Amino acid sequence: MRYCKHCEAKFDPKSQRKRKVGGRINECADCVEDLGTETTVKYLGCASADGKMGAISILAFESNEDRDQYKRAWDNNTGRHKGKSCHLGQSNTAMSGMKFRQVSENIMNGNHKGKL
Ligand SMILES: [Zn+2]
Numbered sequence: 443m444r445y446c447k448h449c450e451a452k453f454d455p456k457s458q459r460k461r462k463v464g465g466r467i468n469e470c471a472d473c474v475e476d477l478g479t480e481t482t483v484k485y486l487g488c489a490s491a492d493g494k495m496g497a498i499s500i501l502a503f504e505s506n507e508d509r510d511q512y513k514r515a516w517d518n519n520t521g522r523h524k525g526k527s528c529h530l531g532q533s534n535t536a537m538s539g540m541k542f543r544q545v546s547e548n549i550m551n552g553n554h555k556g557k558l
Pocket residue numbers: 446447448449450451469470471472473474
């Protein structure tokens with residue numbers, strides 16, 4: 443247990459709510475929300491599958507709005523929770539205009555089983 447530097451209330455830094463709202467280790471979840479001290483935009487991991495391998499890209503966004511917008515478009519366009527109907531239509535969500543940089547990626551090996 444720790445004491446919050448703003449309101450001096452005792453709080454658990456490992457609680458589920460504290461982990462969700464973020465903030466510094468010496469700030470309670472209520473103060474993080476009230477004062478808006480959490481400014482970090484969390485990384486977004488995008489999983490896809492190429493060939494026989496699962497691929498993942500880790501992206502860093504400048505704002506939570508861009509992150510949410512990209513995640514919604516990614517989920518829609520890759521067919522997450524949509525079964526096999528994902529790529530049959532002409533209506534993919536636009537994925538342009540969001541500012542981000544790539545942190546890391548792990549993509550398929552193009553030389554699968556010796557074929558080019
Ligand atoms: Zn507090």
